[in-house]
Amino acid sequence: MPQHSWQRAVYAALKAAHITQLGYVPDAGHAHLITAAQADPNMRDVVLTTEEEGIALAAGAWLGGQRAVLLMQSSGVGNCINMLSLPVNCRMPFLTLVTMRGEWGEFNPWQVPMGAATPHVLAAAGVHVHRADRPDEAADTVAAAAALAFDSAVSVAVLLGQRLIGTKVFVE
Amino acid sequence: MRNEGTLDRRAVVAALLQDPGDLLVVTGLGAATYDAGATGDRPLNFYLWGAMGGAAMIGLGLALAQPERRVLVLTGDGEMLMGIGSLATIAAAGAPNLAIAVLDNAQFGETGAQASHTAGATDLAAVAAACGWSETVTARSMDEVELLRSRLRHQAVFAVVKISPAEVPRYLPPRDGAYLADRFRRALGVQLS
Numbered sequence: 046m047p048q049h050s051w052q053r054a055v056y057a058a059l060k061a062a063h064i065t066q067l068g069y070v071p072d073a074g075h076a077h078l079i080t081a082a083q084a085d086p087n088m089r090d091v092v093l094t095t096e097e098e099g100i101a102l103a104a105g106a107w108l109g110g111q112r113a114v115l116l117m118q119s120s121g122v123g124n125c126i127n128m129l130s131l132p133v134n135c136r137m138p139f140l141t142l143v144t145m146r147g148e149w150g151e152f153n154p155w156q157v158p159m160g161a162a163t164p165h166v167l168a169a170a171g172v173h174v175h176r177a178d179r180p181d182e183a184a185d186t187v188a189a190a191a192a193l194a195f196d197s198a199v200s201v202a203v204l205l206g207q208r209l210i211g212t213k214v215f216v217e
Numbered sequence: 218m219r220n221e222g223t224l225d226r227r228a229v230v231a232a233l234l235q236d237p238g239d240l241l242v243v244t245g246l247g248a249a250t251y252d253a254g255a256t257g258d259r260p261l262n263f264y265l266w267g268a269m270g271g272a273a274m275i276g277l278g279l280a281l282a283q284p285e286r287r288v289l290v291l292t293g294d295g296e297m298l299m300g301i302g303s304l305a306t307i308a309a310a311g312a313p314n315l316a317i318a319v320l321d322n323a324q325f326g327e328t329g330a331q332a333s334h335t336a337g338a339t340d341l342a343a344v345a346a347a348c349g350w351s352e353t354v355t356a357r358s359m360d361e362v363e364l365l366r367s368r369l370r371h372q373a374v375f376a377v378v379k380i381s382p383a384e385v386p387r388y389l390p391p392r393d394g395a396y397l398a399d400r401f402r403r404a405l406g407v408q409l410s
Contacts, residue, residue: 065282066278066281066282089281089310091277091281091306091309091310092306092309092310093302093306094302094303094305094306095302097270097271098271098274098300098302098303098306099274100271101268101270101271101272101273101274101275101277101278101300101303102274102275102277102278103278104268104271104275104278104398105243105274105275105276105277105278105279105280105281105282106278106279106281106282107278107398107402108263108275108278108279108282108398108401108402108405109241109278109279109280109281109282109283109405109407110282110283110402110405110407110408111278111281111282113278127267127268127269128268128270128271130267130268131265131267131268131271131275131394134267134394134395135394135395135397135398136394136395136398136399137398
């Protein structure tokens with residue numbers, strides 16, 4: 046499946062889940078989703094200065110009757126920990142798509158500690174963790190995660206594996 | 218390092234929340250939550266008891282979801298400082314129906330009155346202006362607070378109100394987050410699933 050094909054399917058899954066606000070700290074692995082959101086008059090994209098802002102954004106959206114998603118990289122998960130108490134404590138849905146670094150073929154050692162810690166700290170903070178490593182499972186995983194989050198009012202993260210998004214190349 | 222504020226925080230909040238109508242209110246943890254509760258608990262007040270730094274961004278998500286309604290974020294200087302980047306995020310997003318009022322006593326009152334950054338060189342209204350907020354104001358008198366009430370309900374304004382650091386009696390509004398979120402959504406009439 047070509048790179049953009051599964052990403053288009055993931056965006057379609059977000060739309061099918063009636064998500065209308067998309068907060069993000071950019072990552073190359075999310076570039077297609079961000080571009081698609083910016084071109085979509087029915088999706089409000091919000092660029093964040095730090096990832097935990099997106100959790101509060103999603104809580105506000107939910108209070109106002111809308112659904113949001115947060116896009117971030119695994120390095121941003123560490124910024125989020127205390128703010129994750131907001132959806133958990135308020136029994137609000139929360140959905141985040143996390144592009145993974147620090148694993149499959151990683152070049153930059155600075156990405157490794159947080160990448161390795163990501164699923165564990167999310168789980169410890171009360172977030173249900175799903176994972177996709179193959180193009181053909183990405184959209185299904187996001188759709189199931191959105192259903193779990195919004196139907197059961199829990200926090201759900203989908204980890205998009207580095208093998209799926211492609212290892213970042215530093216030296217061509 | 219000093220605090221220049223003299224205003225009684227309860228009088229300030231009572232003035233800002235007078236006749237709230239259908240105003241949507243989000244309060245930052247600590248004294249801002251107590252002040253809003255003391256002024257009169259209502260379902261369209263969403264009180265934070267945690268999630269420090271998140272009040273302004275909750276306000277943004279809410280304002281984007283409810284563009285026909287007015288949203289007021291009421292918080293303290295310490296809470297706003299922790300979410301200082303959200304001033305840039307909100308300015309970049311643009312939300313004409315969102316206003317923020319910071320109750321600035323230049324200290325972390327909840328934890329032993331340690332001086333905050335606004336006791337020194339940091340001017341939050343100037344920070345907001347530099348982030349792109351076109352309307353910023355600092356109120357130091359009750360006359361200015363009275364004028365501020367209307368602006369907060371009609372403009373995307375970022376306001377700092379210089380309040381006295383004096384402690385006031387604690388008023389504890391509900392703190393069950395699930396209850397607060399559910400009653401807010403019911404009062405707003407949004408779909409429950």
